[in-house]
Amino acid sequence: MKKILVTGALGQIGSELVTALRETYGTDNVIATDIRSTEAEKEKGPFEVLDVTDADAMFAIAKKYNVDTMMHLAALLSATAEKAPKKAWDLNMGGLVNALEVSRELNLQFFTPSSIGAFGPDTPKDNTPQDTIQRPTTMYGVNKVAGELLCDYYFHRFGLDTRGVRFPGLISYVTPPGGGTTDYAVEIYYEAVKSKAYTSYIGKGTYMDMMYMPDAIRAIITLMEADGSKLKHHNAFNISAISAAPEDFEKAIQKHIPEFKLSYDVDPARQKIADSWPNGIDSTCAAEEWGFKAEYDIDKMTKDMLEKIAAK
Numbered sequence: 001m002k003k004i005l006v007t008g009a010l011g012q013i014g015s016e017l018v019t020a021l022r023e024t025y026g027t028d029n030v031i032a033t034d035i036r037s038t039e040a041e042k043e044k045g046p047f048e049v050l051d052v053t054d055a056d057a058m059f060a061i062a063k064k065y066n067v068d069t070m071m072h073l074a075a076l077l078s079a080t081a082e083k084a085p086k087k088a089w090d091l092n093m094g095g096l097v098n099a100l101e102v103s104r105e106l107n108l109q110f111f112t113p114s115s116i117g118a119f120g121p122d123t124p125k126d127n128t129p130q131d132t133i134q135r136p137t138t139m140y141g142v143n144k145v146a147g148e149l150l151c152d153y154y155f156h157r158f159g160l161d162t163r164g165v166r167f168p169g170l171i172s173y174v175t176p177p178g179g180g181t182t183d184y185a186v187e188i189y190y191e192a193v194k195s196k197a198y199t200s201y202i203g204k205g206t207y208m209d210m211m212y213m214p215d216a217i218r219a220i221i222t223l224m225e226a227d228g229s230k231l232k233h234h235n236a237f238n239i240s241a242i243s244a245a246p247e248d249f250e251k252a253i254q255k256h257i258p259e260f261k262l263s264y265d266v267d268p269a270r271q272k273i274a275d276s277w278p279n280g281i282d283s284t285c286a287a288e289e290w291g292f293k294a295e296y297d298i299d300k301m302t303k304d305m306l307e308k309i310a311a312k
């Protein structure tokens, strides 16, 4: 990776990925794009407004900056996609096909994230294997499975160097997520600092995979830098760090804020999505093929989240 185009650069992953990539590869070698722009973003480094459904515009930007890598992040998350399934299909699949086509035409190394949302109710719930039954029941999941297959297709059919991971719910203090099912695990920290109480829309005992953003960013860069000849899988690597239910966050937060109170007001729509996802996935293939290892467990992450949010 020498010159990288990032779509969805102002989103939860993009905002931290762009910073990390610029630190590693140099500010001018990372072209941030998003559907909206701010003056502050333009001052930080190269930035272009890009609607990922506009293939010509995407091609023109990739060509203008002579990039050799595409990191395609722009997408609607699970809860939003469930409210607007057709829009999700158009954006998630249309954007992905455009990004793959631009990468094929310009021979770019390619990264896009899949998600634990690519699994469904028939998937083994615990220690979910890398290769297993998926059959998701959400539009987001359908998009993610189709995307995983499409990336594999471009690898096998065109020899494009496509790579990707299945992200758990990502937790960060920098940019809030929007429209996901796992967003409660970010909100809980902000509310713990602000009001020492949080009402969870996900019910007690609902386990999902979670990961602290520094582990997620390190995973992307490590996978992209990995020796391709050692990869048996290329796309959709399971990666996991923390399998947790709301009450696990409650306990971890109470170690720092003993008076913190968690209550529940379950949102049936998001609970249904959460119930269809695994409790925890097995990341052995990612560990074996490119050395993935998470550094943050729930306690280490909680300490850092609470300190950083309080400092904000």
Ligand code: AKB
Pocket: 077, 078, 079, 114, 115, 116, 117, 140, 167, 168, 169, 170, 177, 179, 180, 181, 182, 183
């Ligand atoms: C969501 O909840 O939609 C995302 C995800 C797990 O892909 N955070």
